[in-house]
Amino acid sequence: MKAAFEIEGLEESVDGIHQKARGVLRDIENDGIHVGSVILLNQFVEAVKSTVDCCEDACDQARVMAVTLSKKRQWNQFSK
Numbered sequence: 001m002k003a004a005f006e007i008e009g010l011e012e013s014v015d016g017i018h019q020k021a022r023g024v025l026r027d028i029e030n031d032g033i034h035v036g037s038v039i040l041l042n043q044f045v046e047a048v049k050s051t052v053d054c055c056e057d058a059c060d061q062a063r064v065m066a067v068t069l070s071k072k073r074q075w076n077q078f079s080k
Contacts (some may be wrong), residue, residue: 001066002060011056012019 026040 001063004063007056007059011052014049014052018045021045 022045024037043075
């Protein structure tokens with residue numbers, strides 16, 4: 001459970017970095033930077049964000065399973 005909370009905190013940090021990166025990308029003016037490079041960089045930023053979101057989703061599912069199994073185990077011990 002501790003790791004799940006750590007991952008949730010990391011995901012929130014990445015959200016902040018993602019917002020900053022999108023602002024930087026939005027404000028890029030054509031200073032000799034090829035438009036295709038900006039597009040690829042944007043796709044990379046979005047892919048990292050998506051990957052981190054998937055990791056958090058997996059941790060949320062693991063947390064649900066841990067709580068459910070713990071409750072089931074407690075119920076089985078109580079009903080004996």
